[in-house]
Amino acid sequence: MNSIQLKSRAKINLSLDVLGKRLDGYHEVKMIMQQIDLYDNITVVERRDRETIQILTECEFIPKNNGNIAYRAAELIRKQYNISCGLDIYIEKNIPVAAGLAGGSSNAAAVLTGLNQLWQLKLAQKQLMELGVSIGADIPFCIMGSAAIAEGIGEKLTAVDGLKNVWMVLAKPAISVSTAEVYSRLDLSKIENRPDTLKLLKAIKERDLYTLSKNMANVLETVTERKHPIIKDLKKKMIEYQALGSMMSGSGPTVFGIFKKYEKAKAAYENLKIINRQTYLVQSYSKGNNHE
Secondary structure (H helix, E strand, O other): OEEEEEEEEEEEEEEEEEEEEEOOOEEEEEEEEEEEEEEEEEEEEEEOOOOOOEEEEEOOOOOOOOHHHHHHHHHHHHHHHOOOOOEEEEEEEEOOOOOOHHHHEEEEEEEHHHHHHOOOOOHHHHHHHHHHOOOOHHHHHHHHHEEEEEEEEOOOEOOOOOOOOEEEEEEEOOOOOOOOHHHHHOOOHHHOOOHHHHHHHHHHHHHOHHHHHHEEEEEHHHHHHHHHHHHHHHHHHHOOOOOOOOEOOOOOOEEEEOOOOOOHHHHHHHHHHOOOEEEEEEEOOOOOOOOO
């Protein structure tokens, strides 16, 4: 049996602005996304003895059928290229589920990338990204990797310098957040703090973590924090433990803090781990290849 193993990396938002609502019901966004070195392990195994797709995982929180976006990615590429063999997709989950970290989209991106290699389809990255966007707006970024400005519904990407070897602590509180609900409750007329994308990009390029950390902004916090005060509490804790800055990623609920030194990040991780079970000590990832 042919098989391939891949790393499926999470992302955080260093900024997230919502510009307006489109006629198709989606929201127009502008955000800076950055991959981090927190990843799921994906193994895709070709099954010539059947035509069905199986999702195999020990994680009880993700669907095992076509409710799983990785399943739909496999189904999509099979149909597009008229391939009938079955697949076993093993997902070893390390990225928390429904966390604002694009874990599901990253799994789907890994499956598309892996099957392109496994079946020698020779699709260019752009072609894979065009396939992926039809099932998820974050998938193109997860295929491209590193760091980017994302516009449109998140699918229009401009590669930018990413954070290099920067230590972060992530804390995902034990709550669930509906992205659709967050966007539906967003009142654009009441947003006072919007991100300055050019200022943030300059800070990233110059490795000015202080300016970056103090100017990060996510307009969706106005909705999610109001419903879940623990997010604001975790941000305060990050600063208390000497993070340069802290923000919610995506629609939440994961909160991250940026640290100048490993020792301070490690101490914050140890302290937060006591009060928040799903806490992670990670680095930024900007090697330009999402799936090793």
